[in-house]
Amino acid sequence: MxxxxxxxxxxxxxxxxxxxxxxxxxxxxxxxxxxxxxxxxxxxxxxxxxxxxxxxxxxxxxxxxxxxxxxxxxxxxxxxxxxxxxxxxxxxxxxxxQLDKMREHLVLDSTQSILDYGKAQFSGVEEERVLLMCLSESLELQHCETISKGNTQSALLDIHAVVACAIRMRSRQVILAHNHPHAAAEFSDADLFATQRLRQVLRSMEIILLDHIVIGKSGDAVSMRQLMGWTD
Incomplete structure (x- = not known):
């Protein structure tokens, strides 16, 4: 059978x-x-x-x-x-x-556009990084560079790297961004102090720090410009 x-x-x-x-x-x-x-x-x-x-x-x-x-x-x-x-x-x-979809003629002329771009830059990134975005006079993104990796607090004090990047790109308007891959988006006192010092140095060179943003582990984001009420 x-x-x-x-x-x-x-x-x-x-x-x-x-x-x-x-x-x-x-x-x-x-x-x-x-x-x-x-x-x-x-x-x-x-x-x-x-x-x-x-x-x-x-x-x-x-x-x-x-x-x-x-x-x-x-x-x-x-x-x-x-x-x-x-x-x-x-x-x-x-x-x-995500970055490729945003890259062409990207204009960072609002807090939301800056935060959205920052979220895309840090998506899936598991280490702490500090980025500098260099903008044209019309606020179009010209260049985005990793200033440092690892310890965010020490990286923010690397003013020479920020200035060198801005001068090399001939940018008079820049934005700083860093991430907290394992924590919420919030600024420490050290962040605030270092950023204020950086703003002063850049202003003396006629370079404007438009904003400093932080992106948290869940995609939450904070703008220092909004938090501190910057007007320039």
Whole structure:
């Protein structure tokens, strides 16, 4: 007697997932399903459903997975180095996508536009950075440069680096920005003191510090110009 081979209930699963995404996007995907779909392209012959569930269990959320470093990801059973690097690339690619969409003829003529650009610059960045934005006379962004990485307090005191960048770019209007990747957006007393000192030095060179913003870990943002009521 011949027995028919039982149909594999998982046959075509990947194709169905891809078709579902193409039809409706990711809005109705659960977090583990998004990871499962992503991992199709890093682990082509592996059941990524179980791995996706384990990633969520380990790091608690999709953002937690994507914020984890490569070594942490590789500790999850089934995650190869290629898969870990692939997942780690996703926030960086999203950041570059956001910046590229904003880059052409970007005018920073309002607090909201400055905060929006700052959020895009620091999206997915896990280390503390200090950025200087150099603007034209019409407030169009000419250049954005990382002044320093690591310890924000000491970086803010590096007035020479700020001045050198502004002079090199021939910019008379600049904006300072830094991030708190592991804390809320708020200015310390040291931030306020260092910024006031920097404003004085720049003003003596006929360079205006238009604002100093800080971006927090959850995308919250604060403008020192608004906080302190700057009028120039």
């Amino acid at each position: 011949k027995y028919e081979k039982a149909a594999n209930p998982h046959a075509g699963h990947r194709q169905r997932m891809r078709e579902r995404f193409q039809k409706d996007g990711l809005d109705h995907f659960q977090q583990h399903e998004i990871l499962e779909l992503l991992l199709f392209y890093a682990l082509p012959r592996v059941n990524t459903n179980a791995i996706a569930h384990e990633l969520i269990q380990q790091f608690h959320s999709l953002s937690g997975v994507l914020d984890a470093d490569v070594l942490e990801l590789k500790q999850v059973h089934g995650i190869s180095e290629n898969a870990a690097v692939f997942l780690k690339m996703i926030p960086a690619v999203c950041r570059q996508y």
